[in-house]
Amino acid sequence: MASSVPGPVPLPESRYNLSTYWGRVRHCSEIADPFMLFTTKADLDKARGIISAYRHGELKHTTPEFWHAKKQLDSTVHPDTGETVLLPFRMSCCVLSNLVVTVGMLTPGMGTFGTMFWQWANQSLNVAVNSANANKSHPMSTQQLITNYTMAVTASCGVAVGLNKLVPRLKNLSANTKLILGRLVPFAAVVSAGIVNVFLMRGDEIRKGITVYDKHGDDVGKSKKAAFLAVGETALSRVINATPIMVIPPLLLVKLQKGVLKGKSMGVQTVANLGLILATSFAALPFALAVFPQYQSIHVNKLEKELCGKKDKNGEPIDKVYFNRGI
Known part of the structure; x- marks a missing residue:
């Protein structure tokens, strides 16, 4: 990120108003822009020069040149180390990296082995992305990483395989309802594993607390x-992030398979699913x-008693504090 470039002048967080939902949507669109994958080493060197001049x-x-340089660094460079993040694990590659495993998880008619393979592939990608973009000031130990990975894979595979076996046994449900429920099994598995992931990776924060700041940043x-x-909120955001991608395509595919895709080959249906x-x-x-x-x-007043009644560096009472939710 651009924050990895040192300098005494603070950088603006975004060109958009992040206190509004629409401002955050536009900001997130920039970070996830796949065109940033074409950024070269020369582009990054030039961007660092522009950001350094500002700082x-x-x-x-x-x-406009400054904002473009910041966008290139924010989507390509690690904020702590200043090193270029490996291409498949950048935020700008998020959609493309997840495309293959998402298509795999949402492919209809997979057996137990196929279900477990694609759930394993998805969690492996998640761990790789989290590791590549993790806060390097508080690195996760190898044991914590293995524990998190094992629990996430176990949760996703367990939910997926269990529901795949349960849905066909449900009585008093129409064949169409069972079909729809079956297509939503990958969503339930991904959400379960995502929640497990968040609470395992950030359990120390809940046990020890996170730093809160006054309006001056102290x-x-x-x-x-x-x-x-x-x-x-981060755990809930994982559910919200997964919902459109894991719910809308399989439900639309069910509809299309009864219409324009009826009788079409598996290859045509796979291309439609991919699209x-x-x-x-x-x-x-x-x-x-x-x-x-974020x-x-x-x-x-909503926090611990020991945080109440404090004053800032100007002697004014602190009634609000600020914190970084993380991602």
Whole structure:
């Protein structure tokens, strides 16, 4: 990210108003822009020069060139190390990297082995992306990474295989209802694993609390209640992010298979499935990512008692604090 370029002048967080939902949608669209995958090393060197000029006061105002440089760095470079993130694991490659495993998970009629393979592939990709973009100031131990990976794979495979065996046995349901429920099994598995992932990866935050800041950016203290809110919203955001991509395409495919795709070959149906997932991912992902703001404020009365009654550096009472929800 552009924040990896040092300098005394702080960078604007975004060209859009992140306090509004539409502003966050536009911001998320930029971060996930697949055209940023064509960014070269020369482009990054030029972008670093522009951002450095701003951070050292040489560039007095933001310009279209500045925003483009920031966009290139935000979508390509790790914020802590300043190193280029491996291409398949960048935010700008999010849709394309997930396309193959999503198509695999949503392919109708897979057996137990196929179901388990694609759930394993999805969680392996999730762990790789999380590891490549993780906060390097507090790296996860190898044991924690293995535990998180094992629990996520177990949860997703267990839910997927279990529901695949349960749905056909349900009585008093029409064949069409069973068909729809069967197509939604991958969604239930991905959501379950996503929630497990979040609470395992960020369990220390809930146990120890996260740092909250006043309006000047000064450290006020640590709050377990703010941590629980941050982790809970992140877990919910995983559900929201997965919903359009894992629900809309399979339901549309059921409809199409009864109409224009009826009697078509498996190859044609696979291409249709691929197109549905790709279109839904590009259209819906920014709207899903933008539901919760990354940086939030909360009244101190809703947090621990020891955080109440404090004053900022100007001697004014602190009634609101701010925290980073994370992603």
